[in-house]
Each structure stands twice: as C-alpha cells, then as structure tokens.
Amino acid sequence: MSVPADGGESVEEHATSRGPATAPAAPAAERRPAPASDPDYPVDPVPPHARRSLFSLAVVLTGFTLFTPTMLAGAQVGAAFRLGPLVGVLVLGSLILGLYVAAIGWVGARSNLTTVMMARYTLGTGGAKFASLLLGGTQVGWYGVSIATVGQLVAQVAGWGDLGAALVMVLSGAVMGVTAYIGYQGMYWLSVVSVPLLLVLAGWVSWRALAETGGLAGLAAIEPTTTLSMTAAVTVIVGTFASGGTQAPNWTRFARSPAAGFWSCLIAFFAGQLLMLACGAVGALAFGEGDFVLVLFQLGLVAWGVVFLIANIWTTNDNTAYAVGVAGAEIFNTRSRKPWVLACVVIGTALAVTGIYDHLIGYLTWLGILIPPLGGVIIGDFLLRRRGVLPDKATLPAVRWDVVAVYAAASLAAWWCSEAGWFIPPVVGTLVAVLGTLALHRRAGVRPSA
Secondary structure (H helix, E strand, O other), rough: OOEEOOOOOEOOEEEEEEEEEEOOOOOHHHHHHOOHHHHHHHOOOHHHHHHHHHHHHHHHHHHHHHHHHHHHHHHHHOOOOOHHHHHHHHHHHHHHHHHHHHHHHHHHHHHHOHHHHHHHHHHOOHHHHHHHHHHHHHHHHHHHHHHHHHHHHOOOOOOHHHHHHHHHHHHHHHHHHHHHHHOHHHHHHHHHHHHHHHHHHHHHHHHHHHHOOOOOHHHHHOOOOOOOOOHHHHHHHHHHHHHHHHOEEEEEEEEEOHHHHHHHHHHHHHHHHHHHHHHHHHHHHHHHHHHHHHHHOOOHHHHHHHHHHHHHHHHHHHHHHHHHHHHHHHHHHHOOOOHHOOOOOHHHHHHHOOOHHHHHHHHHHHHHHHHHHHHOOOOOOHHOHHOOOOHHHOOOOOOHHHHHHHHHHHHHHHHHHHOOOOHHHHHHHHHHHHHHHHHHHHOOOOOOOO
16 A cells, blocks of 8 residues: 655555565656755655664764753752762653664654654644644754853853853854754764764863862762752753654654664663763762863863763764654745754844853753653554554644643643652653553554554
8 A cells, every 4th residue: 555655656565563664666767856856855754865874873873962950950960969860861851862762763663654654644744843843843942052052162261251152052053953954964974073072172171170079989979969859850951852852753764674663762762861870970070070071171181071062962963953844834834944944044043142041951951841742642542553564654644642641631730740759751751642642542542563
C-alpha cells in the first residue's frame, strides 16, 4: 500500500514489525531529489540512499549535547548536593533524558520522518502546527540563549561593554547558522572536528578541578551552598534538552536501522549530557564557576577558552536552527527548510540582544513540563499503529482532539508535580501521555504493534 508523501508524491509504506520495508529499486534519476527540493527531505521520508551510519549520527547528536548552558545547569545542581547524592541525581536525570530521547529517536528511525511530520499522524494535520510552534519556538529561544552566552562571555574577557556584547551576538548568530543552512552534511563535518577537541578540553579541565580540590575526597568534603529538591534538580536536567531531544527524529530519520537511531541517541543524550553536567558541577565545586570557558579564562588559557566556547555553542546551535527549519517547513508545507533557518537566526539573535539569557532556569523548568508529554503521545501513538505502518495522509483529521486532550492532561500532571515537588515532572508527563494514548487506542480497538 502506498502512502502519499506530504509534498504530493507517493512513497512506499516502509515501517514493519522488523523495520522499514525496502521499496522496489528505482532508477537513480528517480531516487534523487528534484533540483528544487531540499536534499535533507524536511517533509518527506528519507530515502535509503541518503541514510547515515551509527557513527555519523552519534557524532552529530553528541555535538548537539556538548553545550555550555548544560554545564551551567550542572553547576546549579552541583551547588545543592554533596558528592554522593549529586552523582545519583546527575545519573538519574541523564538516564531519564537518554531513554526518553532514545525511544523517540527509534521511532524517527522507523518512520524516517521528522518529529513535526510524525505529529501530523498523532495530532492531526492542524494539531501538528501546535507541535511545530512549540518545538520550533523553544528552539528559537535556545538559539537566543546560546548566542547570549557567546556575546556575554567574549565581551567579559575582552573588557567590552554592552554594545560590544551585542555586536558579538549578531556576528556569532550569523556565522553559526551557516552549517544549519547547509544541512546534515555541514553539521556532521563541524562535529567531526569539534567533538574530539571539546572532549579533550573538558577532560583536562576536570582533571585540574579534581587536583584543585584534593581529589574525590576533597570534593566529597564540600558542603552544599544552596538548596534544590531532587525533583527540581532532575526537572532542570531533563529540561536542558527536553525540546532538542524530542526533535531527535530530525536526525535519526537518517539512520540505516532503528537500532542505530536508538543507540546514537543514548550515546549523545545519556553519556554526552552526563559529561557536560558533571563538568559543570565539578567546575563549580572546585573553582566556584560551572562554565569551563570561564574556568579556562581563570587558568590564563584565554585562547583555548574562546575555542571551547565557540566550538561547543556552534555544534549545538546549528542543530537548533536546523530543527526550527524543519518545523517551519511543516507549518508552511514547503520542501525547503532554509528560509526558516534564516528566520531562526534573525529572531534568536534578536532575543539574545534583548536579554533572554537572564531567564534560563525558569525556561528550562517549563521545557521539562511541556515538551516530554508531546514526545510521549507521539511514542505511544506510533507504537500502537498497525505494526508501525503510517496511514494514508488523506485520511488524517485536522485535529485529533482526543490525543490533544491526553497531551493537555499529561502537561497538567507534570506541572502539578513541579508545583507540589512530587516525583519527577518530566517522567510523570511522559508516562501519562504514553498511557493515555494506550487507553485511547484500546478504547478504539487498536492492538499494540508486535
């Protein structure tokens, strides 16, 4: 059975219980995108010839998670716990995030569609616009946070004022959009160069931090200076990449197998996230500063600090702008993501100049409440489709109000948990969303896929 693609072409239903089915071989001229189309397929399933290896996906996604604001979140959490409980909180938060993202990454690899295109099947063609606005909008905010980080830190070390910081924000915002504009290939080569460098610098500074405090024994002796509940701490950790992680299918749709999509996400969003959080926490405990860029400045390594800053922000920001690009393509049903990448660069830079940086922690908390339930309904809905096969798009309603109601209930549950300090809001939101979707399908008589 053929399913019309969103641009009007017909593509073979390729998701089965064992993975995507192989469509009949076609001449090379037919398999390649038309000259006017986007080679990254923002509104179509990624064809077999364009798919990537586990290594390629892991490199791109790990570059996404090596991010200075994540270190700042780790620093905030680190200041509130002694070493033993801190390790437990960091591992728990990273594991929750990693498993959640790996699950939705697996779904993306099975469907070969972006998150917002999958949302059309879960929420309806009109309901998906809400998902695109939510996910794309939060990524624009992240772009602004990142650019603000660059501008403020460079201006601080150079001794420039607010005008200098604003100029750096504008320049870096423009430059960092280049690889997102190019697409997957541009992001891959940037990450190939940057990720090893970032890992070496992070490892070296962590070793210096341990030496500064007298090793693990010294770290264990440091008393907390602030208070933060475990639920709030885990919510902040999940919130650092709740929005970006929910959009992991934007990249795992290029996977050659669902397993590659799953493991690439787990590597990046558990291991990579845990590393950045731990570095931020250790830096804060040892130097009173969670941002390794500032730690490098304190150690007199200004040039390396600037390199670390630019590399880790750029490898995240290009993914961020790319996600906005595919969300824009879904909203306006266009085959090119490039105009919306440019829009992200302009709006995100404007937000940076006007002070979004000052609202980081509150922003992360809300991301941890609102985004995971959206991923939860997509995961639950996909798993209960007929062995993962997507229905004909012509049969999709404008809005699936029952699923929207489940999402709203799950978000409300996550918010209540955050307000009450009960359990872990992102986990509650995701579970309520998945279970609510299960209930809807059971009521409709749809059996889970094998």
